[in-house]
Amino acid sequence: MSEGTEPTGETRAAVIELLGVLAYGEITAFERLAEDAKMAPTVEDKAALAAMAVAEFQHFTLLRDRIAALGADPARAMDPFIAPLDEFHVHTAPADWLEGLVKAYVGDGIAADFYREVAAHLDEVSRDLIVEVQRDTGHSAFVVDAVRSAIERDPKVAGRLALWGRRLMGEALSQAQRVAAERDVLSTMLIGGGAGPGFDLAEIGRMFNRITEAHQRRMAALGLAS
Structure with a gap:
């Protein structure tokens, strides 16, 4: 697809499906963060989670508007x-x-990495939007500091959180595979066909290697073994 060209036909259908899963992911992230804020130990922590939730909702509105524009x-x-x-x-x-x-x-980082990879095959407007909504909103430093501080206070929590991180990785990859398998248009976009060039098998392998390596870097940043 040429730069700046709006998607049509099967490509348009694939882009709409991808934007649809992203939009629902963003609104559920908003709901989840707002709910998680109830467990925050301090008012400052509640405010930090609330700010993260607001950012997710803003991303949702951008995706919703792009779907409507299509x-x-x-x-x-x-x-x-x-x-x-x-x-x-x-x-x-x-x-x-x-x-x-x-x-x-x-968990959200794994999803963001996957969608950024797929976005490379989309039209320029949709690609730039996906990159924008998956960009770090600046709140990751708060999470890293909070988790590392908790481990310093009680080193025993590191093992439990490391297991949790590995579980998130497995569940996220399983979810991505399930969604792609159940939606023919998305599958076609990933492996090539009417909706665009897609990925060849070697590229898919490299993509998942990059996602795994990024996950390992995030775990290390938290002070956890991946």
Whole structure:
């Protein structure tokens, strides 16, 4: 697809589906962070989570508006992804404040890496939007500091949080595979076909290697073994 060209046909359908899953992911992230703020130990921590939630909602509005600009109904675009994403969040509900922070940093980071990789194959407007909404909002430093401080106070929590991080990685990859497998248009976009050039098998392997390496760097930043 040439730079600046709006998607059409199967490409447009694939872009709308990708924006739909992203939009629902952002609004559920908003809800999750607002809920996690209730477990925050201090008012300052509550405020930090609230700011993160606001950023997620702003991202949602950008994605919703882009879907509408492509002539699609945002609610219908999100609908196929409600069940799988809700199921993911049920399976990865944090038990406490620290698990919530790790999920916000590590779990959301895995998803962001995956969507940025896929965005490289989209039209310029959609690609730039996805890169923008998946960019670090500046709150990661707060999460890293909070988790590292907790480990310094009680080193025993590191083992539990490391296991939690590995579980998030497995669940996130399983979710991505399930969504792609169940949505033919997204599968076609990933492996090539009518919706664009897609990835060859070697490139898919390299992509998941990059995502895994980024996950390991995030875990290390938190002071956790991956």
